[in-house]
Amino acid sequence: GGADALAWLLFIAAAAKSAQGPLYFWLPNAMAGPTPISALIHAATMVAAGVYLLTRTHAVLALSPNVSLAIALIGVSTALAASVASLFQSNFKKGIAYSTVAQLGYMFAAVGVGAPFAALFHLFTHASFKALLFLAAGIVIHGVHGRESLASLRGLGRFFPFSRWGFLIGSLALIGTPVITAGAFSKDAIIDAAMASPASYGPLIGWLLLVGVVLTGLYIGRLFCIVYLAKPLDLHAVHHDAAAEQSMNWSLVPLMAGSIVFGYLGSWLQGRLAGPLGETEALPGPITPIGLAAFALGAVGFALAYWYFIQRAAAPEATVDQEPSYRAASWVGAIATAGYAVSGTLARVQSGALGIYALGSFVGLALILLLREAFK
Amino acid sequence: MIPVLWPVGVLVAGGVAVLLLTPVIGSRAWRASAFALPFGLAAAVVGLAIVATPAALAVISLCAVACLALLLVPLLQAEVPTHVAEAAALLLLGTAGAIALASATDLVWAVVGLETLALSAVTLVALGTGERSLEAAFKYFVLGAISLAGLLYGLGLIYLGTGSFVFPTAAQVAANPLTLAGVVLVGLGLAFELALFPLHWGALDAYTAADPAVAGFVMSASKLAAAFALGRLVLAAGAELSQILIWVGSLTIVWGTFGALAQAHYFRRMLAYSAITHAGFIGLALGCGPTGPTTAVFYAAVYGSMAMLVFASLAGQTEPDVRVYGRVHGRLRAVALGLGLFSLSGIPPTPGFWAKLAVLVVAWQAAGPLPTLIAVAGGVFSVLYYLRPLPDLFAALRAEPTTTRSTSNAGVVFGALAVIVIGLAPGVVWGLARG
Numbered sequence: 001g002g003a004d005a006l007a008w009l010l011f012i013a014a015a016a017k018s019a020q021g022p023l024y025f026w027l028p029n030a031m032a033g034p035t036p037i038s039a040l041i042h043a044a045t046m047v048a049a050g051v052y053l054l055t056r057t058h059a060v061l062a063l064s065p066n067v068s069l070a071i072a073l074i075g076v077s078t079a080l081a082a083s084v085a086s087l088f089q090s091n092f093k094k095g096i097a098y099s100t101v102a103q104l105g106y107m108f109a110a111v112g113v114g115a116p117f118a119a120l121f122h123l124f125t126h127a128s129f130k131a132l133l134f135l136a137a138g139i140v141i142h143g144v145h146g147r148e149s150l151a152s153l154r155g156l157g158r159f160f161p162f163s164r165w166g167f168l169i170g171s172l173a174l175i176g177t178p179v180i181t182a183g184a185f186s187k188d189a190i191i192d193a194a195m196a197s198p199a200s201y202g203p204l205i206g207w208l209l210l211v212g213v214v215l216t217g218l219y220i221g222r223l224f225c226i227v228y229l230a231k232p233l234d235l236h237a238v239h240h241d242a243a244a245e246q247s248m249n250w251s252l253v254p255l256m257a258g259s260i261v262f263g264y265l266g267s268w269l270q271g272r273l274a275g276p277l278g279e280t281e282a283l284p285g286p287i288t289p290i291g292l293a294a295f296a297l298g299a300v301g302f303a304l305a306y307w308y309f310i311q312r313a314a315a316p317e318a319t320v321d322q323e324p325s326y327r328a329a330s331w332v333g334a335i336a337t338a339g340y341a342v343s344g345t346l347a348r349v350q351s352g353a354l355g356i357y358a359l360g361s362f363v364g365l366a367l368i369l370l371l372r373e374a375f376k
Numbered sequence: 377m378i379p380v381l382w383p384v385g386v387l388v389a390g391g392v393a394v395l396l397l398t399p400v401i402g403s404r405a406w407r408a409s410a411f412a413l414p415f416g417l418a419a420a421v422v423g424l425a426i427v428a429t430p431a432a433l434a435v436i437s438l439c440a441v442a443c444l445a446l447l448l449v450p451l452l453q454a455e456v457p458t459h460v461a462e463a464a465a466l467l468l469l470g471t472a473g474a475i476a477l478a479s480a481t482d483l484v485w486a487v488v489g490l491e492t493l494a495l496s497a498v499t500l501v502a503l504g505t506g507e508r509s510l511e512a513a514f515k516y517f518v519l520g521a522i523s524l525a526g527l528l529y530g531l532g533l534i535y536l537g538t539g540s541f542v543f544p545t546a547a548q549v550a551a552n553p554l555t556l557a558g559v560v561l562v563g564l565g566l567a568f569e570l571a572l573f574p575l576h577w578g579a580l581d582a583y584t585a586a587d588p589a590v591a592g593f594v595m596s597a598s599k600l601a602a603a604f605a606l607g608r609l610v611l612a613a614g615a616e617l618s619q620i621l622i623w624v625g626s627l628t629i630v631w632g633t634f635g636a637l638a639q640a641h642y643f644r645r646m647l648a649y650s651a652i653t654h655a656g657f658i659g660l661a662l663g664c665g666p667t668g669p670t671t672a673v674f675y676a677a678v679y680g681s682m683a684m685l686v687f688a689s690l691a692g693q694t695e696p697d698v699r700v701y702g703r704v705h706g707r708l709r710a711v712a713l714g715l716g717l718f719s720l721s722g723i724p725p726t727p728g729f730w731a732k733l734a735v736l737v738v739a740w741q742a743a744g745p746l747p748t749l750i751a752v753a754g755g756v757f758s759v760l761y762y763l764r765p766l767p768d769l770f771a772a773l774r775a776e777p778t779t780t781r782s783t784s785n786a787g788v789v790f791g792a793l794a795v796i797v798i799g800l801a802p803g804v805v806w807g808l809a810r811g
Contacts, residue, residue, distance in 0.1 A: 339637070340640075342634060343633075343634035343637040343638040346634045346635060346638070347638035347639070350577060350581075350635070352511075352515075352581065354514075354515050354518060356577075357515060358518075358519065360574055360577055361519065361522065361523070361575050363574070364573065364575075365564060365575075368620065368623070368624060368627075369560070371623075372619065
């Protein structure tokens with residue numbers, strides 16, 4: 001009924017805003033902007049709006065189990081697909097961007113299994129460690145004259161120690177290292193909530209999300225290993241701009257702190273949000289079996305990336321240099337092209353011929369008056 | 377004596393005085409501005425002092441538009457430089473006509489005002505450089521004459537139906553189909569001045585080809601005056617005209633949006649098409665119940681400030697090719713043009729946002745979901761075509777400031793001030809519009 005329609009429309013709007021499902025492709029393309037902008041709008045504020053909308057309206061979603069199921073499925077499949085997509089990016093920032101899409105998928109899945117607080121909590125911690133990853137990447141990119149392709153950045157991250165530490169902390173938080181990073185708390189909250197969900201599909205979602213952590217470790221490990229651990233090739237590209245670098249380094253400090261300690265703010269945050277969310281799901285503690293399992297899987301992924309990109313000296317260029325094609329974007333491109341064609345045709349009616357203008361006025365007026373009579 | 381005649385009288389006296397001073401002015405454009413400006417300011421002051429709202433908004437906003445346009449007269453690239461005095465006089469006389477049309481209490485009065493405004497506008501368009509301006513002015517004139525014929529025919533029908541030239545009331549319209557037909561014809565004649573589809577053809581070419589120094593005046597003065605007059609007609613005659621205006625306004629938004637999207641490399645024509653879209657917003661608002669006309673004049677006044685800012689930043693550009701994509705000389709002009717474009721696209725907190733918001737609110741209340749959605753879509757897509765020139769503007773910001781040209785920036789500064797003030801305090805204009 002009405003609740004279903006409402007929930008579907010909210011879901012579609014939120015999916016487009018938060019780059020979910022088939023509507024994700026704008027986000028990596030929007031990485032053309034400078035890195036601080038990416039950190040602000042793609043990690044924290046803009047993409048968060050969709051998740052926020054869904055958590056605020058979860059009462060509507062609760063009335064509509066079908067839409068909840070759809071949200072959970074879209075969230076999980078986006079999380080997995082975007083993780084795979086990140087593995088095939090040749091551009092540093094786009095690799096991080098797909099990671100954002102994947103983490104938003106985790107949040108959507110949380111909303112879908114009826115755990116809006118877990119989604120908001122992950123949104124909160126993710127904002128700090130993803131901004132940390134973006135800004136750490138930005139320091140390297142700034143230091144090598146704005147190069148962004150992984151091939152040209154190979155190994156150059158080691159000349160920016162602060163950025164290297166920042167990226168490492170961000171990566172550990174992303175994988176969910178228990179006790180010492182914020183990401184572990186919120187990701188555990190999502191997976192726990194899915195496993196314990198009253199919905200019949202909850203455990204399935206939970207297992208899929210858990211397995212997905214392998215991919216998380218793999219893609220962030222790939223970026224870290226290629227940029228920060230690999231043997232540098234092009235040493236002349238690096239130029240140190242001490243003053244600018246210092247101020248950029250300082251901007252990482254609060255984000256590092258947030259990536260480490262924000263996880264302990266969970267119960268406080270839950271208390272503050274109890275009013276608007278009316279939420280009761282229990283938060284897991286710092287060490288849980290599921291959390292340890294998730295971290296183990298993430299560590300396996302990271303280790304795989306290390307083995308593949310560092311131990312095997314000759315990394316296959318196909319993985320690093322392949323330009324991604326945005327096939328999913330093509331239908332939007334086709335609609336836009338068609339729209340421009342229509343507007344071009346309509347604009348050509350206004351050719352400058354006075355006779356056409358006079359005729360257009362009369363015919364148009366006659367049509368309007370006739371239609372008015374017809375629809376009265 | 378009717379109070380609104382005082383500012384009209386001041387403006388007409390100013391126009392005549394400037395024409396008499398033509399030998400003194402010669403081709404020195406700044407003199408034309410200096411002689412004409414006091415009359416425009418005096419008319420605004422007189423209007424503020426003795427005219428009651430909402431007609432006071434018509435007087436003040438039209439005089440403000442005229443004064444800004446007078447500041448731009450020195451930047452007018454007139455075909456014949458000695459015509460600058462005539463340009464200043466036409467600005468004053470056109471404003472007088474616009475005020476008369478906006479505050480008309482009977483239909484003859486409205487027609488006289490409309491013709492004074494329309495003839496001044498046509499001549500101002502013709503003053504621009506090249507064949508293009510002359511051709512556009514001629515077409516604007518012919519199509520205007522056709523729509524005037526329809527308007528006069530409607531005037532006759534109303535007189536047949538009611539026996540007077542006063543705006544007919546809803547009861548009179550319901551009582552006699554002749555009066556209804558007359559009201560519709562008069563409404564469509566005024567819609568030509570507003571540039572509503574399907575009567576926008578001549579206006580579109582005129583807006584495209586007019587010299588930027590006068591284009592802002594031609595576009596905003598006619599919209600303002602027509603919005604006031606149509607609003608009065610709708611308020612008097614009731615629902616019959618409202619329904620037509622809602623759908624004509626929605627169609628106009630669609631047409632203008634498609635047209636503007638097609639102008640990827642033709643900045644002036646994009647602005648002209650977007651003016652059609654804004655006319656659609658005004659038309660839609662006019663059809664929306666008892667508060668619609670108030671919203672429409674608010675929108676028109678805000679649009680006037682934005683259009684004047686955009687054309688002030690474009691005025692005096694020596695770029696020979698009008699297709700050049702929003703390229704302006706100097707950083708101040710680039711920033712001002714950017715502000716104007718942001719405002720026209722309705723991004724908060726610019727005045728354009730408040731205007732669009734007001735229209736969407738009344739449209740949702742009175743016109744229903746479909747016209748509102750059309751208006752929303754028009755607003756969303758307008759961001760696409762308005763902000764497309766921004767990279768060029770940023771390039772202008774980065775470029776070294778050119779010291780070779782010394783053009784007057786007074787119009788740009790005052791236009792930007794108006795836009796900023798209205799953006800921060802839209803309630804002032806809204807209060808004047810509501811009366």
